[in-house]
Amino acid sequence: xxxxxxxxxxxxxxxxxxxxxxxxxxxxxxxxxxxxxxxxxxxxxxxxxxxxxxxxxxxxxxxxxxxxxxxxxxxxxxxxxxxxxxxxxxxxxxxxxxxxxxxxxxxxxxxxxxxxxxxxxxxxxxxxxxxxxxxxxxxxxxxxxxxxxxxxxxxxxxxxxxxxxxxxxxxxxxxxxxxxxxxxxxxxxxxxxxxxxxxxxxxxxxxxxxxxxxxxxxxxxxxxxxxxxxxxxxxxxxxxxxxxxxxxxx
Amino acid sequence: xxxxxxxxxxxxxxxxxxxxxxxxxxxxxxxxxxxxxxxxxxxxxxxxxxxxxxxxxxxxxxxxxxxxxxxxxxxxxxxxxxxxxxxxxxxxxxxxxxxxxxxxxxxxxxxxxxxxxxxxxxxxxxxxxxxxxxxxxxxxxxxxxxxxxxxxxxxxxxxxxxxxxxxxxxxxxxxxxxxxxxxxxxxxxxxxxxxxxxxxxxxxxxxxxxxxxxxxxxxxxxxxxxxxxxxxxxxxxxxxxxxxxxxxxxxxxxxxxxxxxxxxxxxxxxxxxxxxxxxxxxxxxxxxxxxxxxxxxxxxxxxxxxxxx
Ligand SMILES: Cc1cc2nc3c(=O)[nH]c(=O)nc-3n(C[C@H](O)[C@H](O)[C@H](O)COP(=O)(O)OP(=O)(O)OC[C@H]3O[C@@H](n4cnc5c(N)ncnc54)[C@H](O)[C@@H]3O)c2cc1C
Ligand SMILES: Nc1ncnc2c1ncn2[C@@H]1O[C@H](COP(=O)(O)O)[C@@H](O)[C@H]1O
Numbered sequence: 001x002x003x004x005x006x007x008x009x010x011x012x013x014x015x016x017x018x019x020x021x022x023x024x025x026x027x028x029x030x031x032x033x034x035x036x037x038x039x040x041x042x043x044x045x046x047x048x049x050x051x052x053x054x055x056x057x058x059x060x061x062x063x064x065x066x067x068x069x070x071x072x073x074x075x076x077x078x079x080x081x082x083x084x085x086x087x088x089x090x091x092x093x094x095x096x097x098x099x100x101x102x103x104x105x106x107x108x109x110x111x112x113x114x115x116x117x118x119x120x121x122x123x124x125x126x127x128x129x130x131x132x133x134x135x136x137x138x139x140x141x142x143x144x145x146x147x148x149x150x151x152x153x154x155x156x157x158x159x160x161x162x163x164x165x166x167x168x169x170x171x172x173x174x175x176x177x178x179x180x181x182x183x184x185x186x187x188x189x190x191x192x193x194x195x196x197x198x199x200x201x202x203x204x205x206x207x208x209x210x211x212x213x214x215x216x217x218x219x220x221x222x223x224x225x226x227x228x229x230x231x232x233x234x235x236x237x238x239x240x241x242x243x244x245x246x247x248x249x250x
Numbered sequence: 251x252x253x254x255x256x257x258x259x260x261x262x263x264x265x266x267x268x269x270x271x272x273x274x275x276x277x278x279x280x281x282x283x284x285x286x287x288x289x290x291x292x293x294x295x296x297x298x299x300x301x302x303x304x305x306x307x308x309x310x311x312x313x314x315x316x317x318x319x320x321x322x323x324x325x326x327x328x329x330x331x332x333x334x335x336x337x338x339x340x341x342x343x344x345x346x347x348x349x350x351x352x353x354x355x356x357x358x359x360x361x362x363x364x365x366x367x368x369x370x371x372x373x374x375x376x377x378x379x380x381x382x383x384x385x386x387x388x389x390x391x392x393x394x395x396x397x398x399x400x401x402x403x404x405x406x407x408x409x410x411x412x413x414x415x416x417x418x419x420x421x422x423x424x425x426x427x428x429x430x431x432x433x434x435x436x437x438x439x440x441x442x443x444x445x446x447x448x449x450x451x452x453x454x455x456x457x458x459x460x461x462x463x464x465x466x467x468x469x470x471x472x473x474x475x476x477x478x479x480x481x482x483x484x485x486x487x488x489x490x491x492x493x494x495x496x497x498x499x500x501x502x503x504x505x506x507x508x509x510x511x512x513x514x515x516x517x518x519x520x521x522x523x524x525x526x527x528x529x530x531x532x533x534x535x536x537x538x539x540x541x542x543x544x545x546x547x548x549x550x551x552x553x554x555x556x557x558x559x
Binding site: 120129219 | 260317319320321324342343344346347348349350351352353354355357358359360361362363372376377378379380381382383384385386387388389390425426427428429430431432433434442446470478481482487488489494495497502503513514520523524525526532537538539540541542543544545551554555558559
């Protein structure tokens with residue numbers, strides 16, 4: 001089975017963003033960038049399926065400017081076989097990404113597409129579901145466990161009330177949640193090996209997707225900051241404050 | 251033109267998110283219709299019809315909708331979409347699951363997780379784990395939105411909307427089948443609906459120690475939450491995770507116990523009215539957002555707190 005893993009270059013999850021003073025967006029100049037954590041989990045899962053002999057090939061794709069080849073290399077070092085970089089300088093929303101991916105799915109014919117459930121920059125949580133709709137594939141979002149069972153795949157999903165299990169026919173789209181696996185660290189030999197793995201670069205124009213944004217940013221501001229309060233000395237003082245000052249308990 | 255809200259429910263009861271969606275829709279022009287999609291869900295329809303400011307309830311019952319799986323839900327909503335300017339669902343795991351499918355089939359960009367509505371096409375939403383707030387304007391003819399319900403109050407009841415039955419015959423073959431669900435059973439209020447939330451982190455050391463939070467939760471009528479670290483370590487189930495990628499809560503009182511205060515955790519609770527932090531490390535970042543901080547060992551403090559309440 002061939003697995004396609006779309007990966008996104010995003011700000012490193014440890015970095016606290018700064019909003020630009022002209023309110024046009026957040027300042028990403030000189031910030032540390034990384035593979036979106038959920039995409040890393042998707043790559044890890046695909047590689048594990050390959051190690052189990054279930055997957056035959058793991059293809060990673062990233063859509064963005066040249067810099068995202070760095071994240072494709074990271075994924076190759078984790079064990080993916082080859083990369084596709086779809087080159088664009090445009091700001092894309094999830095629908096555009098899903099439309100481009102849908103065309104790539106047509107070309108590559110994967111039996112499974114594994115995406116992250118959400119990008120930690122836009123916090124959209126849309127692309128996998130949209131890809132499912134555009135390609136008419138069933139979806140298993142927020143997966144914490146997947147079991148390939150012949151022509152079907154069983155997905156355990158993290159839902160608000162607990163865990164839900166679905167059985168999907170293949171090909172299918174799955175998005176990863178945090179507890180699907182714990183990604184490995186790339187070993188030095190694998191990082192070296194990744195340098196020789198192929199990355200095909202394609203201009204986004206080849207995909208004929210309209211990249212005119214329908215949703216535009218008016219402004220981006222810093223949220224109201226909470227001021228740190230006081231330290232209380234003991235439980236008695238805490239309970240007194242909660243009752244008599246904050247009045248949140250009686 | 252009208253606004254279509256998709257009700258959050260479990261076939262027997264309406265979830266409080268539904269009323270909050272109606273409140274959010276008050277920021278839009280147009281009458282509100284609510285879709286109740288499920289199986290044997292007429293009790294839910296009656297509850298929804300009693301919400302204020304609802305013009306009509308659409309009752310759609312079909313076996314394929316029993317678990318509100320994304321594929322049939324999207325097919326249903328897309329079939330109804332022509333009459334509406336706005337289609338709105340809660341940013342719960344149900345809404346997040348089917349709405350982007352609706353958007354893609356309608357060929358419109360979705361706006362996720364909105365916390366305010368400025369006007370019919372201008373919406374406010376957090377990005378970067380809530381460290382930035384974006385105002386966006388959309389030129390789509392149909393606006394597909396998910397709403398962060400913790401940012402809105404519910405509406406009152408007293409309404410008496412018409413309930414209209416709508417047929418649904420799913421065309422698509424069943425590519426996605428429901429197998430099972432493991433529901434976390436709890437007598438406590440739901441995390442997202444509770445007035446008081448007490449959450450434990452890695453500092454709790456194991457699942458058994460969460461019993462220390464239970465005594466306090468009982469006295470305060472609180473829901474119990476957790477950090478990702480506590481869930482990953484298997485102390486408690488996944489549906490207790492509060493944060494950027496878990497549940498977003500905004501109770502009157504949030505008590506963080508043995509939680510360091512990573513940005514991803516803060517993203518899920520920093521809009522709480524009052525925050526209390528209990529942590530043995532006085533440098534822990536959680537104290538920067540806490541109204542009342544208590545530095546000390548949670549294993550000493552929690553029993554004392556339970557007693558003092
Ligand atoms: C993509 C992504 C998404 C994430 N999403 C979330 C999310 O939704 N929610 C979330 O919570 N996290 C999330 N995280 C994880 C987050 O970055 C932190 O790792 C996590 O919140 C840490 O949990 P913690 O505070 O319980 O553990 P730690 O950071 O280990 O803190 C434990 C705290 O307990 C204190 N402590 C220990 N023993 C005691 C004691 N006896 N008495 C008092 N205090 C004690 C320590 O001083 C410490 O401050 C996410 C991370 C990533 C990468
Ligand atoms: N530019 C991109 N290139 C490749 N994959 C992407 C891109 N944007 C989003 N994705 C995929 O879609 C997932 C969810 O993203 P989002 O819908 O933006 O929250 C990510 O975890 C990726 O797997």
